[in-house]
Amino acid sequence: MWDRKEKPYVLVVFCAPFIWLVYSLLSGRYFPDPAEPFMTLSGIWAGVFICMSLSITPLTKKLKALRVINRYRRFIGLAAFWYALVHLLAYLVLHAGFNVSWIQEDLLKRPYIYIGVLAFVILTALAITSPKAMVRKLGKRWKSLHKLSYLAGLAILAHLWWQIKADSEIALWFTPFLVIPLLLRINFKKIKINVKNTCTKSTSH
Amino acid sequence: MLIKIKKASDVSEHQVTDQAVYLSRRQFMRNSALSIAALSGTSSVFAGLQQGNLITPPASLAPYFNNIKETSFGVGEKVAPFDVATTYNNFYEFGYGKGDPAKRAENFKPDPWNITVEGEADITGTFALEDIIKEHQLEERIYRLRCVEAWSMVVPWVGISLGDVLKKFKPNSKAKYVYFETLYDPSQFPGQNGGNIKWPYREGLRIDEAMNDLAFLSVGMYGSVLPNQNGAPIRLVVPWKYGFKSIKSIVKIRFVETMPETTWNLLAPQEYGFYANVNPGVDHPRWTQKQERRLPGGLLFPNVIDTQMFNGYQEEVADLYKGMSLVKNY
Numbered sequence: 001m002w003d004r005k006e007k008p009y010v011l012v013v014f015c016a017p018f019i020w021l022v023y024s025l026l027s028g029r030y031f032p033d034p035a036e037p038f039m040t041l042s043g044i045w046a047g048v049f050i051c052m053s054l055s056i057t058p059l060t061k062k063l064k065a066l067r068v069i070n071r072y073r074r075f076i077g078l079a080a081f082w083y084a085l086v087h088l089l090a091y092l093v094l095h096a097g098f099n100v101s102w103i104q105e106d107l108l109k110r111p112y113i114y115i116g117v118l119a120f121v122i123l124t125a126l127a128i129t130s131p132k133a134m135v136r137k138l139g140k141r142w143k144s145l146h147k148l149s150y151l152a153g154l155a156i157l158a159h160l161w162w163q164i165k166a167d168s169e170i171a172l173w174f175t176p177f178l179v180i181p182l183l184l185r186i187n188f189k190k191i192k193i194n195v196k197n198t199c200t201k202s203t204s205h
Numbered sequence: 206m207l208i209k210i211k212k213a214s215d216v217s218e219h220q221v222t223d224q225a226v227y228l229s230r231r232q233f234m235r236n237s238a239l240s241i242a243a244l245s246g247t248s249s250v251f252a253g254l255q256q257g258n259l260i261t262p263p264a265s266l267a268p269y270f271n272n273i274k275e276t277s278f279g280v281g282e283k284v285a286p287f288d289v290a291t292t293y294n295n296f297y298e299f300g301y302g303k304g305d306p307a308k309r310a311e312n313f314k315p316d317p318w319n320i321t322v323e324g325e326a327d328i329t330g331t332f333a334l335e336d337i338i339k340e341h342q343l344e345e346r347i348y349r350l351r352c353v354e355a356w357s358m359v360v361p362w363v364g365i366s367l368g369d370v371l372k373k374f375k376p377n378s379k380a381k382y383v384y385f386e387t388l389y390d391p392s393q394f395p396g397q398n399g400g401n402i403k404w405p406y407r408e409g410l411r412i413d414e415a416m417n418d419l420a421f422l423s424v425g426m427y428g429s430v431l432p433n434q435n436g437a438p439i440r441l442v443v444p445w446k447y448g449f450k451s452i453k454s455i456v457k458i459r460f461v462e463t464m465p466e467t468t469w470n471l472l473a474p475q476e477y478g479f480y481a482n483v484n485p486g487v488d489h490p491r492w493t494q495k496q497e498r499r500l501p502g503g504l505l506f507p508n509v510i511d512t513q514m515f516n517g518y519q520e521e522v523a524d525l526y527k528g529m530s531l532v533k534n535y
Contacts, residue, residue: 025504025505026504028504031289031501031504032285032289032292032293032358032500032501032502033293033303033356033498033500033501033502033507034504034505035498035507036303037303093505093506094505094507095498095507096496096507096509097498097502097506097507097508097509098506099496099509101495101496102493102495102496102509105488105493105495106492106493109488109493110491110492110493111491112491162491163491165473167301167400168401169301
């Protein structure tokens, strides 16, 4: 995997936010309630890598000069998974203090939390199936499995908008970066036909 | 012989931690961030933050702060360190972040301060803050503050019973509710430039809630005046309700006949009711209210405790809501 010279530097760049988060946490920077800043920041970084990951296909298709990014496809996806894992752990430990009834309540009743968990489950499945051996093993099914990343994108969108109190800034920032790559991937030719059909149906009565 | 009957809201001895222990823990954490300072033993940079409230009261209020009556409210509670209570605030007038109020409140001017009293009362008009408090002796009350976001802390407030203040204005029989308003001044409150909130911040209480002995008008904390970020110079403290009911930097008190509009209720009525009593049995639509993180917690593990009905003040306030559905009137 490490055949290119710049790869170690890219690794450092991808890890830097994580190192900063952990350093800040352990040094008391997020005191007295590290849950909120740590969850927000780890969530933002997970979101950044997911947006990057979703944008690669449409970007490299349109702009050939950017094809070099393809080299980091797997890497960016794994970074998204890693930050999502950190985000989830922050919720479990810093927010809920491993309090079983607190976590249970949230999982059963809070749509924005279980939709976040859904996104995490998808990212986990994609991370597990990311090694080359798994790609070979799954063959054609690998591609369809990894299209679930778009579903994860949608789940994250819901996760963001569903939890707003008064400040919608983060959700607003992420929305175009999640929605545009999705729209670019939709095959509109196919959909147009369906739309036509439904239109004639609905006007006929 | 004095027989002390323990109220449920009193804490037992084993729950008590000396404030000094908390302060030293905080100091340890700061020092671990600044290992050089820790090694040389010079943590004096933060000494001011740790020693309590060092703000000097303005001349108009100073005499009252020299004579603060101690009370039995919250005796033995673990009080949050001063710098925790003053750097972790929800005060959207200064910004959405918990640290924004402490950073942006520097230029706020709490002195001189006037409060307008209007509506269904015999005595109305505009009063200077010192005129409102001069007839009362300031007292200290240690209260638990439970935020609707499921964190809480214990704060030693200085102030006057709200009911005692309101009675002086002689509210008439039409005064069924009392409405409060925060200062509107975007030049001092940068957060009031836009956002989803309809400024100024508004809150209200039913008149019997306002007259309850627990309802408190605070003009100070930790022995001196309120820091700007905590709602200087005068704020409400209603400890059996979620924190957002305890409106800050009050400039208007109005006695009214009908239930007044309140900021969070206007913003999201299905999530924040007028009553907003602390109630572990009624969840916020998007999170549970059964537990809370008592601040400050540890470095990694929060201090998660069960939330009590009326924030543990059942004996004092439960009568106010007899026969009322607290599920409907959340």
